[in-house]
Amino acid sequence: MKVANRGYTSRFRWPRLATLSAMLAPSDTSTFCPIFAMMAAPAINAGDNAWMLVSTALVLLMTGPGLALFYGGLVRRKNVLSMLMQSFTAMALVTVLWVLIGYSLGFAPGNALIGGLHYVGLRGVGALPNPAYAPTIPQTTFMAFEMMFAIITPALITGAFAERMKYSALLLFIGLWSLVVYSPMAHMVWGVGGWLSLGGSMPTLDFAGGTVVHITSGVSALVCALYLGRRIGYPREPMPPHNLVLSLTGACLLWVGWFGFNAGSALNAGGLASAALVATQVAAAAAALIWAALEWWRSGTPSALGAISGAVAGLVAITPAAGYVTPLSALVIGALAGAVCFFMVTVIKSRLGYDDALDAFGVHGIGGTLGALLTGVFATRWINPALGPGAPLGGVDGHWAQILHQLLGVVVAWVWAAVATLGLLWLVDRLIGLRVSREYEIEGLDVNLHGEEGYHFE
């Protein structure tokens, strides 16, 4: 996405490694990026910057209150605050890490796997655009926009360890995960020089984060659910959502915020942003209808929870494709995502028996994988000539080999997320333990971990 949406970026090469002296130099970009001195001063476009600032706010809105409410409503009443607090914690913790080092590891010049240390502490990240990514907005805006992606990705995982994870373990895990899994994955797919980026020989088309955000978080969620084990009583005891009104409110905020996520990933306020916004809307709608219809057919009633779950599945699946596909392709992608995620969550999960409490894997892992592969089918140069003028993108352009490139991106995201998450869980488990005591889990996390309750009705 991002990098590749601009034709002229693929020929751009960053210096491979910063020298120590450059790293210690005053925060003047030209000191360690001499390329800037040779280029004409990039022009900031106020319209682009306005849209990207709004998009940045919209993507933050997805985590809080969007995802927080969506997840918070799905857990039992005794754990609602712990669930909200996990998303809120990601907002605060990842912001600090992103400023200190996360942005640099994702987007500074580096090698094929990870960014370097040039932007540590946001040194040199200021009002000047970074033409490699977004030539018409300040790099500060680009950095903040990407920060919101870094925030929501680990927050998505929290659905898998709902109702049983220690708060201290959550802090450590999310912090490490953000740096070990998210930043490198963002660099591989979106960073200049990343081995899956559009400048490479096997480019993975990922407009707004199907692999980087949804596969990594979804697969990590599955590993977390397997490592932590089931909640006490699952699946014998009923654990119905305590407040679907909260969940529906949260899902609607996610849907709206997704316009920033996907249309904002055009990184300007041009026609591509409009195309991505429409694709996003269409896919969410199709998936919501399909999920609810399948539910109607199988269990007799179309539920509110089903409709919102479908919408989120459609939004996930269209994420990698949003800036590459036509509205009708988005309709197909959304419909397939609604159907596949429905069967994954309602049929296959219960047969496999793992307790992914809020279906982070079934929706984000599966929806993200499906969307990434379908992007290889439906991406077209008529929407976005991302690989240069006239170069075909996906199967509909006659370039079916793109599906293999997409598959590579999917496999890398799966393996990277699974292996790294397993290692981090093991580490955190050894250091401080992952799971709360049996007593705490039965009595509820709100009272025991946070010393408060979500509801005091008089």
Added chain:
Amino acid sequence: MKKIEAVIQPSRLEEVKASLKEAGIEGMTVLEVRGHGRQKGHTEVYRGREYAVDLLPKLKLELVVPDELVEAAVEALILGARTGKIGDGKIFVLPVEDAIRIRNSQRGAAAL
């Protein structure tokens, strides 16, 4: 004095209140309760997981009336609460030893 406890369908409360008023009964306590007799519950499905909900929401009315009003009260409760379907509820009549009005310490039927 008798205490009448009636478990009714929540949707019948307004009808029951009206018929009790018609019968000259003033004052009652209403509790939100859950329970079931012969009525079967229903199932709820959340993302494919089915939960049997067998304890259903009901309302419990408690009123204490002088002996001579007991039959009228029971008739009024039946009139207001009956739909003819399983789950309409039950009425229990219990003896009451004494009643005290807290405001002025009146006792017995005068306190009702």
